[in-house]
Amino acid sequence: MSAAELFDGMGIEYERAFGRLPAQLEAVGWLTDRLGAGARVLDVGSGTGRPVADLLVGAGCDVTGIDVSRTMVELARAQVPGARFEQCGVHDFEAPEGSFDAVCAFFPLLVMSRAEVSAALRRMAGWLAPGGYLVTATVPADVDDVEIEWMGRRVRVSSFSAEEYVRQVREECGLDVLHHAVSVFQPDDEQAGPEEHVYCYARRAKELPGG
Numbered sequence: 134m135s136a137a138e139l140f141d142g143m144g145i146e147y148e149r150a151f152g153r154l155p156a157q158l159e160a161v162g163w164l165t166d167r168l169g170a171g172a173r174v175l176d177v178g179s180g181t182g183r184p185v186a187d188l189l190v191g192a193g194c195d196v197t198g199i200d201v202s203r204t205m206v207e208l209a210r211a212q213v214p215g216a217r218f219e220q221c222g223v224h225d226f227e228a229p230e231g232s233f234d235a236v237c238a239f240f241p242l243l244v245m246s247r248a249e250v251s252a253a254l255r256r257m258a259g260w261l262a263p264g265g266y267l268v269t270a271t272v273p274a275d276v277d278d279v280e281i282e283w284m285g286r287r288v289r290v291s292s293f294s295a296e297e298y299v300r301q302v303r304e305e306c307g308l309d310v311l312h313h314a315v316s317v318f319q320p321d322d323e324q325a326g327p328e329e330h331v332y333c334y335a336r337r338a339k340e341l342p343g344g
């Protein structure tokens with residue numbers, strides 16, 4: 134099942150189970166504390182638009198959300214009219230280098246291959262303006278294309294350990310990692326068990342070394 138099919142079938146059920154992640158709310162607060170009014174923010178895998186795009190719009194940011202799921206994009210457009218949402222995958226989205234003051238990606242990088250996870254991280258880093266922030270979260274696991282059961286569905290996922298994920302942000306994407314932490318979350322859904330999450334806050338240097 135593709136990510137689009139998975140999340141088309143899930144819709145608002147996802148927000149009911151995962152809409153109140155303390156570490157995610159903290160991450161968005163950390164980001165908005167650093168962004169001025171009108172900051173251009175790209176939310177990759179924007180889901181239902183809540184809570185992330187909604188909070189960013191509330192903080193005065195100029196928000197673009199992208200998501201592969203048509204259902205999620207329709208929900209987000211209805212719930213967060215102050216942001217723009219596009220049905221588009223992170224590997225297909227076209228934006229000039231350096232065109233966002235921040236990019237956030239909360240949990241879109243799982244239903245894909247490891248090569249695609251790494252490529253997505255590099256693309257997102259490339260969209261950052263000098264001094265821009267990349268804030269991401271994923272489920273850390275040393276797994277390559279394995280089938281798991283999640284929210285009552287069979288899904289094929291890939292990921293990296295927390296250490297390898299943070300290393301890629303630092304070394305493959307060339308960003309300064311300002312903070313990373315692992316937390317455990319129990320979704321508000323009887324079909325779902327506790328999940329480990331790794332959060333990583335990173336920044337593109339203001340100027341190129343020697344520049």
Ligand SMILES: C[S@@+](CC[C@H](N)C(=O)[O-])C[C@H]1O[C@@H](n2cnc3c(N)ncnc32)[C@H](O)[C@@H]1O
Pocket residue numbers: 136137140141147151177178179180181183184185199200201202205221222223224238239240241242244245
């Ligand atoms: C686990 S949900 C998280 C939603 C939201 N970021 C949040 O934290 O509430 C992941 C979202 O990423 C989207 N997604 C999955 N793969 C994607 C891709 N390659 N490009 C863009 N969005 C993707 C899914 O459709 C889904 O809406």
